[in-house]
Amino acid sequence: MSVTLTEENYLKAIYHISQMTKTDVSTNAIAEKIDAKASSVTDMLKKLSDKGFITYIKYKGVNLTEKGRLTAVDIIRKHRLWEVFLVDKLNFSWDEVHDVAEQLEHIKSPKLIKELDAFLDFPTHDPHGDPIPDKDGQIKRTDKIILSKAEVGGTYKCVGVQDSSTDFLKYLDKHQIQIGTELTVKDIEDFDHSMTFTIHQHNMTMSKAITNNIYVKKLQ
Amino acid sequence: MSVTLTEENYLKAIYHISQMTKTDVSTNAIAEKIDAKASSVTDMLKKLSDKGFITYIKYKGVNLTEKGRLTAVDIIRKHRLWEVFLVDKLNFSWDEVHDVAEQLEHIKSPKLIKELDAFLDFPTHDPHGDPIPDKDGQIKRTDKIILSKAEVGGTYKCVGVQDSSTDFLKYLDKHQIQIGTELTVKDIEDFDHSMTFTIHQHNMTMSKAITNNIYVKKLQ
DNA sequence: TTTAATTTTTAGACAACTCTAAAAATATGT
DNA sequence: ACATATTTTTAGAGTTGTCTAAAAATTAAA
Secondary structure, rough: OOOOOOHHHHHHHHHHHHHOOOOEHHHHHHHHHHHOHHHHHHHHHHHHOOOOOOOEEEEOOEEOHHHHHHHHHHHHHHHHHHHHHHHHHOOOOOOOOOHHHHHHOOOOHHHHHHHHHHOOOOOEEEEEEEEEEEOOOOOOOOOOOHHHHHHOOOEEEEEEEOOOOOOHHHHHHOOOEEEEEOEEEEEOOOOOOOOOEEEEOOEEEEEEHHHOOOOEEOOO | OOOOOHHHHHHHHHHHHHHHOOOOOHHHHHHHHHHHHHHHHHHHHHHHHHHOOOOEOOOEEEOOHHHHHHHHHHHHHHHHHOOOOOOOOOOOOOOHHHHHHHHHHOOOOOHHHHHHHOOOOOOEOOOOOOEOOOOOOOOOOOEEEHHHHHOOOOOOEEEEOOOOOHHOOOOOOOOOOOOOOEEEEEEEEOOOOOEEEOOOOOOEEEOHHHOOOOEEEHHH
């Protein structure tokens, strides 16, 4: 009862969507994420249900079973470990890693991941600030908030991004924002909720479209 | 016009067989290597021929075109670089690397291989002593000979193996023979061509079945 | 050289995954 | 609540790569 590459991608997509929405995952949402037609998704959902990875009720949507969740989280663990490898050891920038990690995450070898984890010195977060699940599928909860919810006068540390599209990461690189960057909120515009910060001794303003995609942790 | 994983495996198999036999590669030989039926191979040969990777004459066998050779050699380059990574960085032993490298060799990312090559300090040989093709598909010829052809009194350095099955590599590990090990031929038995060596200040005897699978280079 | 054995190819079918088009179920608006 | 719009599922079909069984070509043997 092995898991095919395609099944793995579906499980990962379902996991990510359910993390977002906290409700039953719809066929259309999966179709959009996977970039396939809804009819193809329906076929696959039957298969995943037969194999015990999801609970599937027609027209109602799906949920991961514990078995499905563990499988999805294991793939995410591999993906994020490979991302650390690419950035720390092979000089990839954080906007270049995603496509390659997407391939590497499907390599099957428990020893490979165990040794890679040790070689990277047991990292807890990937280059985008997302936590790396441990080998038992536990994910460390972070007390991060979305930057758009920050308060005037507060100082925050950048811990991750919501959108990891190349375009967005390039924007951050251009403005020298990365994991660990500290920023202080100077002003919030009532009209469009654009925010002005002090970053690296400079002032800069970001639109809500930007601040909605950056996670920060408040510095006490 | 991309190359599927299956096509890559066929090209690699054809390359390896043609290196061995130096003649047209037969359908049955490929079927055995790939572990598929001859009829499946015939189907794939038509496809590879259509795509310009091989010249295929019905009932006569196949040969790689230059395009096919370059593709095969590129996969072998990736395979061997990954083997070096697994042994040098992730504590794999040389009998554990093959299956994982077989998966890793299909990852598509020119930057990944370029950076991995640099990270490993541009290795020229894999852990079994096989040469790593360079990025233009050139393979360094080694002046290695098969150990069974060595002469009494000569001193040789182990540079590679012919058979890289797990059983054989375990035999070598057990007797502490690896790439770089030096040995001096003390005696060759006329009857069965078994050979006695001095290795690590010890004497040991190997049957022809063993010496036929070890490559050595004569130390002048 | 003519028969027998072997190799290779063809024909037809199946599994995994995909699609389009149409039908069925659910949700929405007035 | 009833018509309309949206979502989801079914039905039928295509692609890639595999198989078995049988036919065709080649090679080996007597």
